[in-house]
Amino acid sequence: MEIVQTPGKILQIFEDGRESVEIWTDGRKLPQDLDPRWYGWAVGPLGGRTLVVESTGYDERSWLDSAGYPHSQDMHIVER
Numbered sequence: 001m002e003i004v005q006t007p008g009k010i011l012q013i014f015e016d017g018r019e020s021v022e023i024w025t026d027g028r029k030l031p032q033d034l035d036p037r038w039y040g041w042a043v044g045p046l047g048g049r050t051l052v053v054e055s056t057g058y059d060e061r062s063w064l065d066s067a068g069y070p071h072s073q074d075m076h077i078v079e080r
Contacts, residue, residue, distance in 0.1 A: 007070055010044065010051075023053050030056055040061050053079045 004011040008026035013019075022044040030043055034055040034057040042055035 011044060023055075036060065040075075040077075050080055053077075055079075 002013040005011055007022065009044065010023040010025055012021040012023070012027050014021075019039070021039045021042060023044045025044050027044045027045055028043060033043070034041055034061065036057050036059040038059045039062070040055045040058040044051050044053035056074075056076045058071060058073065058075050060071065061073075063069055064071055
C-alpha cells in the first residue's frame with residue numbers, strides 16, 4: 001500500500017488492482033445523501049497527533065475482508 005498526502009486529501013493506493021481510497025482532510029463532513037461506493041466515503045480532519053478517519057457509505061456488495069464477510073449499506077467505521 002502507498003499513502004499519498006496532498007493538501008486536503010490523503011490517498012491510500014493498494015497494489016492489488018491499483019484500487020484507491022480518498023480520505024478528505026479539508027474539514028468537510030461526510031455527505032448526508034450519498035451514493036454508496038466500494039470503499040465508502042471517508043473524512044479525517046487533521047488536527048492533533050492522531051488521524052481519526054470516519055467512513056460510511058459502503059456498497060453492500062463489497063466485503064469486510066478477503067474471506068468474504070458481508071456488511072450492510074449502513075456500516076460506519078472509525079479508525080485511529
